[in-house]
Amino acid sequence: MCRWVAYTGRPERLENVVTRPARSLVHQSLHAAQCKTATNGDGFGIGWYGDREAPGLYREISPAWSDENLMSLCAQLSAPTFFAHVRASTGASTARANCHPFSVGPWLFMHNGQIGGFCGIRRRIENMIPDRLYPHRRGGTDSEAIFLIAMGTVENDGPVEAIRLALAGINAVMDEAGVSEALRFAAAMTDGKSLTVFRWSSDPLAPSVYFRQTPDALMVVSEPIDDHADGWQAVAANHALSTSCGDRQDLPVIAPFEVVPAAPAADRLKQLLGGKAIEQPGTARAPQSLVAATA
């Protein structure tokens, strides 16, 4: 389990979200309240949008609570959209390449959750990453793998469909492998123009996600970063939140998000993975064909 915050709105100094609030993300690195693991000390990262299309990234393997560089960067940097994440490893080693957020081109992604039984099915999951994106596979986490699979379709399908497709394919691999543990996914994704946040799980235990919209900013978080009791609303389980980045003219749209792989999804994935013939999936949740396509 990890903790994260996503910010978009009027340009804000990162320290006002990441390091200074009473329950700031850095505070949560040592004392998370709504997390199986109170300590999130297996590395951290920030990603932010400056004057380039690609975001900046600072990721480090030390705990966030003692990192002087993080303090200095958060004091200096202001951005209209930024992500920050503190990590509690579910198995992969403590290395920069395993720290969130992950980035490809203009995209940032961060995740709290797990692919159940990942160790036993890692290669099959990794084989769902398109060839052109495989050089971006730098670490060993399930989270990075989900992101890179979704990156294969995001340009055509947008983030909601790309993630739905990735989770459907992963679910299928898990089912084929007989994994009984859940696929859990509380994640945020942005290209600096739109922000999409997901709260979903294959079991009833979707990891918590909250948001708060003010005239100036939208924040979406694993757990609240302060004690303003009236400010934070939970995102309902199995919903996705979508919004444009930057100035807050609209409320975010929160819509149900389900992962039901059907034939079109399987066909899409087939195309991505090289155009081999694929049978129609016979069941809603365990499309053998997806698995075959990615074996």
Added chain:
Amino acid sequence: MCRWVAYTGRPERLENVVTRPARSLVHQSLHAAQCKTATNGDGFGIGWYGDREAPGLYREISPAWSDENLMSLCAQLSAPTFFAHVRASTGASTARANCHPFSVGPWLFMHNGQIGGFCGIRRRIENMIPDRLYPHRRGGTDSEAIFLIAMGTVENDGPVEAIRLALAGINAVMDEAGVSEALRFAAAMTDGKSLTVFRWSSDPLAPSVYFRQTPDALMVVSEPIDDHADGWQAVAANHALSTSCGDRQDLPVIAPFEVVPAAPAADRLKQLLGGKAIEQPGTARAPQSLVAATA
């Protein structure tokens, strides 16, 4: 606050103390039970005696719980006497030079506690370190400073007197500077031949120390590393435990330990610090002369 274990007895594999017990030191790095800070993730270290007079040292700035090197070393190494420590910083940065145990020549030292108000009196404390030992001042912790001051007299006076003298001098500096915070000292020190452990504080809150003697080994710890309810005895506050290292033929000696700087101590310190004239201390607890001698 930190957590530590000291072992001496029949040569033992480090993993049986450091990494494998139910409440092993590595477990305590994430879930300490008797500590203000449950997380001790600001670095760690082990020191052990092999076939050389000087001990081996492995110290690292990452949290102990995720360090593969620590796991491998503890699986390989056996020693008749070894120390292990997980750190929760009270201010100094996370750097190897600030990780315990500290070592000079054959000596190892580790500490849980604090010099109250250290930041404001650091230089005066450091100026109590003898010239010949000052090149060993590699970090910025109060703990390393106490050790190096004691190293100045340990060869002549032995560990109990050396520590008593160091704490007396430090206490005097604190008094002169008007520090109201306490000097707290739960520490272990060894040269591979004898082991001395201290539990002392200038206020009533001496940090906990426990020990367990078996026919094979003596372990002294910040808090028990397992749940054998009958096995662990607390060392009383303001006592020192002394024992020879290696095979357990004798029980450790536990004797009252007080820090009452009197004239002889002041004279001793004077000699060490360069032979300048020193007045007799006028008060038991705040000998201005000690301070003058070290200014």
Added chain:
Amino acid sequence: MCRWVAYTGRPERLENVVTRPARSLVHQSLHAAQCKTATNGDGFGIGWYGDREAPGLYREISPAWSDENLMSLCAQLSAPTFFAHVRASTGASTARANCHPFSVGPWLFMHNGQIGGFCGIRRRIENMIPDRLYPHRRGGTDSEAIFLIAMGTVENDGPVEAIRLALAGINAVMDEAGVSEALRFAAAMTDGKSLTVFRWSSDPLAPSVYFRQTPDALMVVSEPIDDHADGWQAVAANHALSTSCGDRQDLPVIAPFEVVPAAPAADRLKQLLGGKAIEQPGTARAPQSLVAATA
């Protein structure tokens, strides 16, 4: 390009090989003489055999020349067989999981060289790692991949055949992908009982390997660690050196080593990779069938 040393013989303190000689491996981390890259500062590692079947490992991402832990460990540890390696990355990031030596069970492996065009064929290479070994794929280097592929057959075929088979398969993938860069392989492998060293390349530029046998010890190195002009002999290109570990009763055996994948090799690989039908390879150097088997 990297630098490494392998030692086997009478138990020797690591410092006498790794840190103290005039051209010790640590010296070579800053000033290698026979290397495209004089600086080998992208991490390092040591592996050694104690009283357990599995070797100990200490690997770190900092440069070897400034690592206090390495100095202390090499001063303490003695072993009859040990490896040490300083790394100059050919692309993969500086992470512990990318530092040599690599280890699985009792085996140690370290490498200087490259899989030409690795970035573009990484997944195909990784797909040659047997399922049961894939959880050991912790980093992103070509070196670790070669090792894990060879680990798939080493128990049955021994190190020479296992490496030959791995290189043949990799060569085939490279050929199919049209890679024009070379596959270069100067490597050492041991299980603590026998030591095998390879000097081979698909082009005429096999990286250098030297050895020196004394009554007490055999050392095999990337380049000499001292200036004893008469002591070091080059291993000829495309040869493998084999010897038993520990006391030096025999000279090492140095035999030609060629990587000519023929039908038996292809069949062996097929079996390993899941028993799918494989056609006989039509050419000596680019067996499409191997590729198919591993796709």
Added chain:
Amino acid sequence: MCRWVAYTGRPERLENVVTRPARSLVHQSLHAAQCKTATNGDGFGIGWYGDREAPGLYREISPAWSDENLMSLCAQLSAPTFFAHVRASTGASTARANCHPFSVGPWLFMHNGQIGGFCGIRRRIENMIPDRLYPHRRGGTDSEAIFLIAMGTVENDGPVEAIRLALAGINAVMDEAGVSEALRFAAAMTDGKSLTVFRWSSDPLAPSVYFRQTPDALMVVSEPIDDHADGWQAVAANHALSTSCGDRQDLPVIAPFEVVPAAPAADRLKQLLGGKAIEQPGTARAPQSLVAATA
């Protein structure tokens, strides 16, 4: 020996100085040309001025050449004034607190050179740091000590006099201690408003410093970062370069810089260090009185 660059002028992206030029500072971390040590791999740092009075700092202990965070920060950040430094240790350990640039309040400082015999006189040098600045003494380098001593007078006397006074005092301590090695000082210092660069040595071997002024920018460097033969001019030994920061309306002023401690300097230092009586220095280069004042 280290390598550094100082930039001031029209806001510039850091990558155009630090990471991208043919002989960029990151290139020099591996292949310095005018340096005793071609490799400057013992950590690095950048400091830059954003929209706050205090600069941002990113310092890390890994070599600059492989640091992904540095690449990303340099791609994102633009600043009118920034420093960058790659370190080759002359003794102090590889720790963030030993990486340049150093910072106190609005000031940045970086250095290439040495205090000869520093190990033996470290405490005496450190005792010249004013009390109020001693909490900023986080590492163990001679460079940080020089900076903190100069910080004691910079607000009143400006950077040139502050450095002159610091070097005079240090020189005096060296003389008293009989140090025969040189005091060498190629350094840059800024508060974001003015930039001062020094090239000075107590022997004839002042470390190189070059500068290039264009209509847009002034760069001052240890050695040129590109091959524009006509672009770079050497700063003469024992000179200081001074200029305002930001837009280039004036040429920098380059004036002789000598370290001749005279009575006024000694009196100034006396005041700083607590007002004790000081005799007039009897010799130009070894004023015992300075030493006495700082003992």
